[in-house]
Amino acid sequence: MRKSCAPYTISQDDASINLPLMQWCSEYFVRAGGLAYFGDMLSAIDPQLAPTFIAFDDLSWQAIYQYPRFLTKRMRSERDQNQRAFKKYFEVPQSQRTGDAWFTKTMENELRAIGVGTEDIAKLLVTLHWAINTNTRKTAFWMLTYILRNPSYIEPLRKETEKAFDGENLVDLDYLHDNCPLLEAVWFETLRLASNAASVRRVAEDTVIGVIPYRLLHFDESVYGNNVLEFKPERFMGPANEKLTRGDSWRPFGGGKTMCSGRHVAKRATRE
Ligand code: HEM
Incomplete structure (x- = not known):
């Protein structure tokens, strides 16, 4: 370091x-x-x-x-x-x-x-x-900031990820990717709170436009529960993880055919 x-x-x-x-x-x-x-x-x-x-x-x-x-x-x-x-x-x-x-x-x-x-x-x-x-540089900053501002997560994160730093390699990337649900929840909660993305579309014919303000979707209490302004990675733990990140109110990477093609790379780069 x-x-x-x-x-x-x-x-x-x-x-x-x-x-x-x-x-x-x-x-x-x-x-x-x-x-x-x-x-x-x-x-x-x-x-x-x-x-x-x-x-x-x-x-x-x-x-x-x-x-x-x-x-x-x-x-x-x-x-x-x-x-x-x-x-x-x-x-x-x-x-x-x-x-x-x-x-x-x-x-x-x-x-x-x-x-x-x-x-x-x-x-x-x-x-x-x-x-x-x-976006990746900013998400890395916010992820670290939320962890440092919520220090009760530091020890559990260290414990959950320590095996990834045990081996001969510098860091076991697959372990971090496959075996660290709290780290994954911290990543999702950071994206929910800190992403401010927009998708741009050119309208080529008369169309009824329904605008989707992504950031507001991420603060919908009927989907994400109480205290949506707070950093609570637990929202994404267990079965809720799949339900929320496959739901209609989850759009940190946009949607449709121009959905962010780098989202998996970004996840790995930021968490690892
Ligand atoms: C946390 C990090 C990132 C966030 C939050 C993010 C978010 C987004 C969003 C919201 C879009 C617009 C999607 C739409 O039109 O609906 C987008 C597009 C795109 N992103 Fe990302 N992105 C991230 C990282 C990356 C990385 C690491 C790469 C490349 C390795 C990447 C490559 C792209 C490309 C090529 C597009 C344009 C896709 C298209 O128009 O077909 N992004 N991203």
Whole structure:
């Protein structure tokens, strides 16, 4: 912990480390996302890519709401810096880019085959990098925050997960995934309380629109019981887990054919 926190540590003593949790979670997860999907070449090209991406991501509402140019200088500058790094990445010969996920080169090859140029490939993959990294870093922060603000869960979580840290490997990921119901309930309760997602749909013909405000669904007392404003992972323990997470009032990852395709990756990355 001390080693991975070193660049962020504000102060420390024998028993504790004081660090900016949001910045730490964000940079850690954005670096991990970059490494998993693009290999180590991306951060070699731009070692500042993670903070640049985060600065853009935090201002990206300006792009979504189409703010005028004169109000969005910083956002555009961070976005352009981000895109330049991806362009350089796709200019590097494929043989020198190792450790990426299979679909990164597959997508690139398919785009090249239909005549898409390097600059546009970079822009498309920037969007994917955005989808991968924007929500996971925030969910990791909220999960840790809820645990630290509700310390009665710390010991039970340590006990439940300790076997995952027993073996020769650094951590037994399958054990964490298959044998830790409290950890899973903490993940679901964090998503219920902290997700603020929206799904965007283009209406192509006259349509009666029923808007689904996802966040409000997650606070419906008739579904989630009393004290919906409180952090109570027990809601997701036992049979309630399946009932709630398959119900109509559970939408942290959106729905329909554009439902978040990274939801399983996000769950594993955040809990493990
Ligand atoms: C806790 C973390 C995450 C949350 C809360 C989240 C949430 C969402 C939501 C609400 C949508 C819109 C769904 C809709 O249109 O109804 C979405 C779309 C998407 N997400 Fe995630 N996401 C997370 C992590 C990830 C990760 C790790 C990846 C990639 C590995 C990813 C990739 C995508 C992609 C590609 C889409 C667009 C799907 C499409 O339009 O077909 N997400 N996500």
